[in-house]
Amino acid sequence: xxxxxxxxxxxxxxxxxxxxxxxxxxxxxxxxxxxxxxxxxxxxxxxxxxxxxxxxxxxxxxxxxxxxxxxxxxxxxxxxxxxxxxxxxxxxxxxxxxxxxxxxxxxxxxxxxxxxxxxxxxxxxxxxxxxxxxxxxxxxxxxxxxxxxxxxxxxxxxxxxxxxxxxxxxxxxxxxxxxxxxxxxxxxxxxxxxxxxxxxxxxxxxxxxxxx
Numbered sequence: 673x674x675x676x677x678x679x680x681x682x683x684x685x686x687x688x689x690x691x692x693x694x695x696x697x698x699x700x701x702x703x704x705x706x707x708x709x710x711x712x713x714x715x716x717x718x719x720x721x722x723x724x725x726x727x728x729x730x731x732x733x734x735x736x737x738x739x740x741x742x743x744x745x746x747x748x749x750x751x752x753x754x755x756x757x758x759x760x761x762x763x764x765x766x767x768x769x770x771x772x773x774x775x776x777x778x779x780x781x782x783x784x785x786x787x788x789x790x791x792x793x794x795x796x797x798x799x800x801x802x803x804x805x806x807x808x809x810x811x812x813x814x815x816x817x818x819x820x821x822x823x824x825x826x827x828x829x830x831x832x833x834x835x836x837x838x839x840x841x842x843x844x845x846x847x848x849x850x851x852x853x854x855x856x857x858x859x860x861x862x863x864x865x866x867x868x869x870x871x872x873x874x875x876x877x878x879x880x881x882x883x884x
Contacts, residue, residue, distance in 0.1 A: 688736050688794035691722060699725050714765055718751055719758045721765070721799065728865045731770040733799040735762060742793045743780040745836065759840075762799050772801035773842035777861045780836035791858050797838075798861050804868035806839055809860075813837070813852050820845040 690697045699722075713733055714721040724732040735758060741747065744755065759776060767773045777798045811818050820841070827848055837856060840846035857863060 686740055686794045687792055688734075688796060689740050692720060692736065692738050699723075714758070714761055716754055716758050716761075718747075718754055721758070721762050724798070728862050728871070729800060729802045729869065731766050731772075731774070731799075731801040733762070733766065733774075735759065735776075735797040735799060737795045741795050743782070743836075744778060744795050744797065744838070745780050745782075745834075746795070759797070763842075766799060766801050770801045772803065774799045774801040775806065775842050776800075776838075776840040776846075777806075778836075778838040779856070779860065780834075780838060782833050782835050800861070800865060802865055802869065804865060806841070806864060807847075809864050810837065810839060810847065810849065813854060813856055814849045815851045815853055818847050818849075820847050822846070 687698055691699060694700075712720045712722050718738055719735055720738060721733050721735050724734055727733075735755075737744075737747070747755065763773055777800065778796070781793055807818055822845065834850050835852075835856075837849040837852075837860075838846065
């Protein structure tokens, strides 16, 4: 198996690790992207915000960890404040550029999971400037009624051995689903946005990218 060195240790080759270290970065192989759009949109000591390589709406971005971990449930307690502050920064950048405050979404993957809805095993939060009704789609997968409250990254640390779905609306209210009634489809958030907005673009980023 191919490996990439991250923080002085070997991990399985990872698309998002490649983006952080610009080693074999997929974004540099995609024809529509230029050198300017490959640049990170924001950065902190442990995090980057980068454009999604196949955005479903203008401004669709990802917040990723600079080091390899499979989900934000695995970050250190000290990093929780950094993540929260970084999301506020990201929201301000996206709202200024696109006129819409984004919502945030993560398909959380436990270590070694093969059933998660995430298709890349590297922690990444979708940043999406879109006005859509996400709750009605989430409720069909949750064993309990969907309730929104001031959920923060600290809540994710309570159980690192579970797949989860984290959604935070544009006002900062969030919900966290851990026990699913049925398996969550892959690329679930992309499917929702494409369906709700009624755009012709494919929800499957692997099908929609153009490689040189």
